[in-house]
Amino acid sequence: MSQTTSSTSTAPAVRTVFRTCPLCEAGCGLEITLKDDRVTRIRGDRDDVFSHGFICPKGSTLRQLHEDPDRLRKPLVKRDGVHVEVEWEEAWQTVRDGIAGVIERHGRESIAVYQGNPSAHSLSAMTFGRTLSQAVGTRQHYSASTVDQMPRQVAAAYVFGTAVSVPVPDLDRTDYLMILGGNPYASNGSLCTAPDFPGRIEAMRARGGKLVVVDPRRSRTAEEADEWLAIRPGADALFLMALVNVLFADGLADPGPRVGALLDGLDELRELSAGFPPAAVALAVGIDAATIRRMAHELAEAPTSTVYGRIGTTTTEFGTTASWLVDAVNILTGNLDRVGGAMFAMPVAGGASTRGPSGAGKPFRVGRGHSRVSGRPEVMGEYPAAVLAEEILVDDVSDGGEGGGRVRALVTVAGNPVLSTPNSEQLDVALADLEFMVSVDIYLNETTRHATVILPPPSQLQRSHYDLLLLQFAVRNVANYSPAPLPLDPGQPDEWEILAKLALLFHGAEPDADPSIADDMAIGSLVHHAVSDPSSPVHGRDADELLATLSANGRHGPERMLDLMLRTGPFGDGFGAVPGGASLDLLLDHPHGVDFGALEPRLPEILRTPSGRIELAHPVLVADVPRLAEAVDRLAGQTMVLVGRRDLRSNNSWMHNIEVLVKGTPRCTLQVHPDDAIEHGLVDGGYATVTSRVGSIEAAVEVTEAIRPGVVSLPHGWGHSMPGARLRVASERAGVNSNVLTDDEALDPLSGTSVLNGIPVTLVAVS
Ligand SMILES: Nc1nc2c(c(=O)[nH]1)N[C@H]1C(S)=C(S)[C@@H](COP(=O)(O)OP(=O)(O)OC[C@H]3O[C@@H](n4cnc5c(=O)[nH]c(N)nc54)[C@H](O)[C@@H]3O)O[C@H]1N2
Ligand SMILES: Nc1nc2c(c(=O)[nH]1)N[C@H]1C(S)=C(S)[C@@H](COP(=O)(O)OP(=O)(O)OC[C@H]3O[C@@H](n4cnc5c(=O)[nH]c(N)nc54)[C@H](O)[C@@H]3O)O[C@H]1N2
Ligand code: SF4
Ligand SMILES: [Mo]
Secondary structure (H helix, E strand, C coil): CCEEECCCCCCEEEEEEEEEHHHCCCCCCCEEEEEEEEEEEEEEECCCCCCCCCCCCCHHHHHHHHHHHCCCCCCCECCCEEEEECCCHHHHHHHHHHHHHHHHHCCHHHHEEEHHHHHCCCHHHHHHHHHHHHHHHHCEEHHHHHHHHHHHHHHHHHHHCCCCCCCCCCCCCCEEEECCCCHHHHCCCCCCEEECHHHHHHHHHHHEEEEEECCEEEEHHHHHHHEEEEECCCEEEEHHHHHHHHHCCCCCCCCHHHHHEEEEEEHHHHHHHCCCHHHHHHHHHHHCCCHHHHHHHHHCCCCCCEEEEEEHHHCCCCHHHHHHHHHHHHHHHCCCCCCCCCCCCCCCCCCCCCCCCCCCCCCCCCCCCCCCCCCECCCCCCCCCHHHHHHHCCCCCCCCCCCCCCCCCEEECCHHHHCCCCHHHHHHHHHHHCCEEEEECCEEEEEEEEEEEECCCCCHHHHCEECCCCCHHEEEEEECCEEECCCCCCCCCCHHHHHHHHHHHCCCCCCCCHHHHHHHHHHHHHHHHHCCCCCCCCCCCCCHHHHHHCHHCCHHHHHHHHHHHHCCCEECCHHHCCCCEEEEEHHCCCCCCCEEECCCCCCCCCCCCCCCCCECCCCCHCCCHHHHHHHHHHCCCCCCCEECCCCCCCCCCCCCCCCCHCCCCCCCCEEHHHHHHHHHHCCCCCCEEECCCCEEEEEEEEEECCCCCCECCCCCCCCCCCCCCCCCCHHHHHCCCHHHHCCCCCCCCCCCCCCCCCEEEEEEECC
16 A cells, blocks of 8 residues: 655655565564655554564665666576576576476476575465476475474474474563574574564563573673573583473473363373483583573473574474474473463464364374485475485485486575585585576576576565465464565566466476466465365355455456465455455555454464374484484584574575675674684684585684684675676675585484584684
């Protein structure tokens, strides 16, 4: 909705529009002022029902991103090793020929798909990404999930029944928050959608609440905390198991009557935890036994408390086990699914935690297929991102074949795995070896420089938005739709049209195929599904009638799908059954969003486990405990390890081409504790060669007390000096790629997620 404040024929038309920021999970409301079609100002939308005017330094740079001369406006095709701009027709023809050739030579299993993080924030990718990946017809699916949150989802799926039934801290009402491996002052929160996370923490402390941060670094969030516990990297699962031990041993374990009545596995967990008393793990964890014991008491005795684990817990060798134990602690302290504890969101646009029969469901299984080369099990339809390189490089595999053939072609959507996934140098070599690659991306960067064809979607400001994925993990139930602030450039397809058309080409269509064919098929199947699902509010209704309603006034594409999801979601209007309920029209009438209220208890309705109960001692999770026990001595003897970190002005690997975000002191530095600096002869401002099993880099040294001795930290997403990329600003402050050091063979076996924190390294001063 826009308000025109001036519109005479000579003066430029000034208007104000509202758009949710798509750059991170916080999803802040932005107020965008436009003069004709030029953005003149972006600031926080004070009337946004969720963010109330909060914005971080990245939000206002959507304008710079839109205007960035390096941002691609036309497709690129690689000719004789150089990318040249072409018209869309030619790009589509090249894609069609490339696909046809690879399928003919090697079959569909030779094509891999990698979906990156911004696709999680793109309404187009959330609605048509699946259409595309299904059309490719391969088992070779990869995504940023296996360098991120997959363990958290796997644990939730075993314990509660779906991969999105992830409890989130009830930030606005809790009395005690313990954060492990998260730094919301830099990241603005993750798997906990909460615009102005810092402000919400400050409000908690102002009402007498306590914040404890468990992190090997004294992060910005740790600085704001009442207490900082400098844990040893990779030791969170052990720390949590010791908390569980104390909760049982000291008689503090009490899930409460409601959760207790739904809980299986309490006695088993008690037995499992018996082998992990604080004294036995303190050295390995790096936190003394008395403190571990006190933490268990504080969590249990606070009026309400919630433990929240993020990337520092998931991207470790015990990622899934740590995520499970976060749930276990919240359950034992009586804080699961209650106000002020760890609660479940009720996503307005539906989602897997609201669909299907409530209370019981199908078992969550992994391993429906194994990767061809190293036999890694499929998890949630994907193989680990870390095995993509070997799937391309390794030709002959004597046994197996189960995972499909050797990868010879790749489709990337909004991903930069050459900077973002482990053992990047190997992946870089692998991508150069492909026969065909097509990337849907806004930049010619470290990954897409390998693409035969790059298909650029429009800028973020030329697209509509609704965060279908991340509102499933929000600390309030809200819904926020924004139309595109700016029109498309002439001839520019929308992102969903690119994905839909690619899907059609994979189905064998000609380059001039109309994306609306895929759109109509997709919505038809969604509506059909809804009317035949006994748990849907439109069960038994006439599919054609619903389709006609959805398509009124020419509505199509992602908007039509979103409308269906909203109307059949938990707050939906049910196509007239619930007057005033959620629909796209309702959201269009509310440009600042609609607040459906604070989180409410969802047990037992949210459960989808086969038993219909909380499976706290799921056999797969229980089976991993011996591995945890074996790690105690190894962790205790750990010497130098590498962890990551984030900066407020970065966004993984791809916002470094925005001048205002990268100017100032270089931030791609290796943080080293003063004791370690002395031991290794390193000086602040000097350089160190950092070497791991798989690679070696030279990094600028920053000596700081804000890190645990024996740990060094380097942010990821840097290393913008590769030839063939077109990132003028980023290449001037290239930094180094930390994922040259992370090891592709180091995985959490339960989820296939890479170990990105706790990488053994050696340090040598560069003279
Ligand atoms: N060592 C280490 N490595 C890490 C992490 C870490 O903590 N430590 N974090 C991991 C995490 S959590 C993540 S999510 C991954 C991210 O890994 P990826 O998702 O692979 O990488 P990104 O850096 O997010 O790159 C996003 C790509 O999308 C493009 N892009 C941006 N916007 C759009 C859009 O709207 N549409 C399309 N089609 N393309 C777009 C960008 O140009 C860029 O190429 O990195 C992981 N890597
Ligand atoms: N500004 C900015 N915001 C972002 C992003 C970004 O790149 N920049 N990326 C977005 C994405 S894709 C994601 S997934 C989220 C991630 O959001 P967060 O999970 O909050 O990520 P980080 O800020 O990297 O914080 C991780 C913390 O874990 C600590 N850590 C490392 N190893 C360990 C360990 O073994 N145990 C414990 N307890 N702590 C450890 C690190 O020191 C670091 O402080 O952020 C999102 N928001
Ligand atoms: S916190 Fe995230 S959503 Fe909010 S303005 Fe910054 S980048 Fe955008
Ligand atoms: Mo992420």
